């Protein structure tokens with residue numbers, strides 16, 4: 138069997154791995170490259186018509202974002218994932234198509250003025266809808282037989298709702314090999330989702346390494362930091378602005394603020410979830426409590442809504458969003474995008490960043506080049522909608538709410554897998570993966586640790 142890495146190698150986006158065995162071709166994930174890389178518009182490095190199956194680990198765009206493109210270019214196989222991944226994935230893909238179209242309109246106006254034309258969007262909302270027909274949903278721990286020699290199981294990865302790692306059972310020459318793709322693995326003791334499941338055994342594992350160079354702070358310590366930010370802003374009659382990702386992070390934050398409200402840790406205030414996408418994702422979460430951990434299910438079984446409390450308002454329309462600015466102080470405003478490179482958060486940063494009474498709280502990864510990263514890195518001035526804004530607000534970076542496992546959790550996860558001989562590090566920045574490789578080599582003397590390159594063929 139051959140496995141080729143076509144994405145999320147020496148980087149964290151564009152996840153895509155091709156498994157070839159006999160005449161079968163299977164993809165694990167088909168994600169968007171995000172950032173500057175133009176890998177999305179290029180041809181796929183394989184014949185899409187020959188792909189029999191795509192197995193998706195979870196609904197983040199860096200794992201599913203090129204699915205409509207795959208279908209548009211002639212894919213005619215089956216796409217398999219959990220039901221939550223399918224439903225959240227539809228939402229994320231439709232939103233991606235909308236954002237691409239809006240981006241295209243802006244770029245084409247600028248291009249026209251230069252006498253050029255802009256690249257059209259990768260796909261339209263119609264292309265997204267077209268791709269729905271190819272999906273088949275499966276349950277966690279259900280063994281799926283693709284043929285006599287290839288089967289797989291999805292197990293809970295504890296990363297976002299419905300996220301999974303894939304355990305393949307592949308028989309060649311009467312010998313069955315077990316290969317695991319971790320997808321993104323979750324942090325421990327997170328709200329809503331369960332802890333990642335532990336595989337029993339496997340010869341080969343492809344494991345994500347986003348945070349392979351660090352240990353996260355404990356969740357409780359991060360909750361205290363958030364409380365400190367809220368107390369600071371409210372004691373100055375200021376606001377707390379929290380840029381957030383729409384999927385999972387927003388729901389976890391609402392869940393946490395409700396918990397703080399019930400524990401009387403939250404002073405009287407207004408909390409706004411100002412993101413139509415996050416609001417829609419929250420509605421889907423409520424439809425899929427079967428994926429929740431016990432604590433979250435218990436809240437629902439007691440007849441309560443874990444995503445609602447007296448101070449909280451969901452703001453859907455643009456008018457509602459704008460009206461938030463009429464309130465002066467004592468507001469917690471949660472809006473996207475998570476890295477401040479678009480969306481309603483820009484509007485709130487423009488109104489709050491210049492004032493030292495306010496706090497900006499970053500709870501997610503801020504990639505190089507984004508506005509969020511500039512603020513986190515301590516730039517004194519930033520540009521928002523072409524206007525120079527002084528960074529006067531107090532900045533908090535809280536990492537204990539991460540949806541990714543840290544190096545300790547990743548190592549412990551690997552250490553529980555019996556018969557492990559090969560580990561391939563994927564889905565991480567190059568320097569972080571090198572540090573993680575050293576860390577693992579010191580802990581696992583008998584295991585081969587490798588970092589594959591883009592297009593590298595691995596024979597197993």
Ligand SMILES: [Zn+2]
Nearest residue numbers: 195197296321
């Ligand atoms: Zn993810």
